[in-house]
Amino acid sequence: MRKQWMGLGLSLVLALGIAGCGNNGGNNGSTNGAAETGAPAAAEAGGNTAAKGEAVQLKYWTDDRHDQEYIKELINTFNETNKDNIQVELTVLSENxxxxxxxxxxxxxxxxxxxxxxxxxxxxxxxxYLAPIDSYLDEGMNQKFGSLMIDNVNRFDGKVYSLPNTGLTMRLVYNKDIFTKAGIQNPPVSLQEMVDDAKKITEAGKSEGIYGFALNFKNPKQAFDRSIREILSLSGYQGLGYDLKTGQFDFNPYAQVIEYFKQMYKDGSILPGAESLDIDPLRAQFAAGKIGMYLSFSTEPGVYKDQFPTEINWAGALAPTLDGQIKGTSEIVSAGTWLGINAKSAHQEAAWKFMQYMYGDDILKTYHEKGFGIAVVPSIVEKAQNPDIAGMEGFLVGEHDSLWPAAPGVTPEGATYADAFFKYMLSGGDAKAIAEDLNSRYNAALTKAVEKGEVKVTPDPAFDPSKPQGE
Structure with a gap:
């Protein structure tokens, strides 16, 4: 596995682009409200950041809950030890x-x-909202992060606004004991196998409330962006419906995948009530041994260690592909950004000093080793140990993982691709017509966005999804 990590470091140095993650990203929370940790007593004044001995008060907002205890520790240490009399207050927003x-x-x-x-x-x-940070980046920072400063991810119009820390891999999460009980030896490698396995599991376990498959369909976009997105990227297609070769949206491959999801629904292989299921209730059901498999991010091992401790025998595996052949690479998502500075802040210099502290080698290395995310910074990848968390071995970056170029974000008139395909999955219709309608509406929105200067589109006819970017 160490060789795979070293290989990733080399791939990242040559990376051409990174794709975005769905809204859930690395946020495991589902509760409302905010959690805060107040700053401890101000450290002894020093440096030139504080005026007249008064502490500079900074506020940091995040929507991550899975790492908040570690972040609190880091902030407390920073508040107590920094020589610039800076005090940081953390606010954790779990929704909206x-x-x-x-x-x-x-x-x-x-x-x-x-x-x-x-x-x-x-x-x-x-x-x-954001201030560019180029003027703060010295030679060391540019060398450390330079290969990962990607257009339309953390660099816009030539200006850098954030630096990376970790990324998320996506995998099929499956209960090994349930598979064995159903007579299934290995996780599915094709979508047809996934459909067949889900049916076998349901037939073997339905009397005990066990079903073959589930997703958090309460939010169709989140559900599909943690599943179909992965299936498509391994099958050789950009996972959000965008064709990188033509610079246009094409949802026909998406329609092919949804046919298999529709079949599982028709077979009764999907956990009843999944239409209104959120991600944490799904995880609770999986931890209780009631779900054979689902697809999700590399946050899951941490979830089953802390949030929903479980004794079940589970693992992560590469997602199945359309035909069982791997023709692309599994997309590492949400890998381009971490922290940013408020463009209207009166304390931007102090904010950068806090950012500089947070991007320190020891902090990034420990962040990975604790399993909060998978390191993507080459210098950190080379020296970080694998997280000692049950199940994490199935999510570690390997030969089939890479970074993908970013797809343009547009808002079409009418239903989104997730809503349109979810409706088809439940109620049927003409999948080809749905895909063509989505193509028309999404490309019209793309044309408008390009004309307004909101996005830039550069078709890449030579794009090869079978290789890590830049190789």
Whole structure:
């Protein structure tokens, strides 16, 4: 596995692009409200950041819950030891993060430092929320992160707004004991095998409330972005319906995958009530041994260690592909950003000093080793040990994982691809017609966005999904 990590380091140095993650990203939370940790007593004044001995008060907002105890420890250490009299206060928002940030900026109450993800960075830059950090990047920082500064991910119009830390791999999560009980020796490698296995599991376990498959269909986009996205990328297609070769949306491959999901629903192989199931209730059911398999991110091992401790025998494996052949690479998502600075903050220099501390080698290395995310910074990858967490071995970066170029984000008129295909999965219809309608509406939205200068599209006819980017 160490060889695979070293290989990733080399691939990342040559990376051409990174794709965005769905809104769930690395956020495992589902509860409402915010958790806060107040800053301890100010450290002894020092440096030139504080005026007249008064501490500079910084606010940091994040929507991550899975790492909050570690982040609290880091902030407390920073508050107690920094020589610039800077005090940081952490606020953890578990839901509606982007909306909360919008409201905070409109009322001039925005935090000084923000947690950024691929799903929100572009919008925050467009709205003028973020300050570029290029002027703070010295030779060492540029050498450490330079290969990962990617257009339309953390660099926009030539300016850098954030630096990477970790990424998320996506895998099929399966209960090994349930598979054995159903007479299944290995996880499925094709979608037809997945359909067949889900049916076998349901037939063998339905009397005990065990079903073959589930997803958090309460939010179809989150459900599909943690499953179909992965299936498509391994099958050789961009996972969000965008064709990188033509620079246009094409949902026909997506329609092929949804046919198999529809079949599992028709077979009764999907956990009853999944239409209204959120991710944490799904995890609780899986931890209780009631679900044979589902697809999700590399946050799952940490979830089953801390949030839903379980004794079941489970593992992660590469997702199945359309025909059982791997023609692409498994997309490492949400890998381009971590922290950003408020463009309107009165304490941007202090905010950068906090960011500089958070991006230190020891912190990034420990963040990976504790299993909060999988390191993507080459220098960290080379020296980090694998997380000692049950199940994590199935999510570690290997030969079939890589970074993908970012797809343009557009908002079409009418139903989104997730809503349209989810409706088809439940109620039927004409899949080909649905795909063509989505193509028409998404490409119309793309054309408008390009004309307004909101996105840039550069077709890449030579794009090869079978190789890690840049190789």
């Amino acid at each position: 993060y982007a909306q909360s940030v919008d409201i905070a900026f409109s009322s001039n109450q925005a935090p000084d430092v923000l947690r950024l993800k691929s799903a929100n960075t572009s919008e925050f830059v467009k709205k003028g």
